Amino acid sequence: MHIKRIIGLIVLFIVVYPVISFSEDQNLSVSAAMRKIQDEVRNINKAFKNSDYFTTATHFMELAKWFKSLDSVDPGKGTKAEWDRIHEEIIKEFFIAIGACAVEDDEIISASLKKIMALQKEGHGLFR
Numbered sequence: 001m002h003i004k005r006i007i008g009l010i011v012l013f014i015v016v017y018p019v020i021s022f023s024e025d026q027n028l029s030v031s032a033a034m035r036k037i038q039d040e041v042r043n044i045n046k047a048f049k050n051s052d053y054f055t056t057a058t059h060f061m062e063l064a065k066w067f068k069s070l071d072s073v074d075p076g077k078g079t080k081a082e083w084d085r086i087h088e089e090i091i092k093e094f095f096i097a098i099g100a101c102a103v104e105d106d107e108i109i110s111a112s113l114k115k116i117m118a119l120q121k122e123g124h125g126l127f128r
Helices: 004-014 024-049 053-068 079-102 108-128
Strands: none
Touching: 024 053, 053 079, 079 108
């Protein structure tokens, strides 16, 4: 699958993913995180299209930070253990993608993005 298509699908899942039952305060933090994540995905797409692996890695790190910021969220549906597992795996995949940027390995970056999408889809199914 072409990287632009993968990134486009990630944006779709990121937009849909936060439809979870949170408290009002949590909704505000999740909403802010999702806006930041959408910006970072656009930045990744732009940098990756220009083969700027350093900038791509930098934006992957920003995504990892924002996903980490959601650790304290207690989902209204599903278990906290499931929530934590999915977030930890997504963050791990961001780090794998960062490493792939260091060696300019498009295949590993694509595989990490596919895994992230699968995890987001799993999370969406559990927490929506």
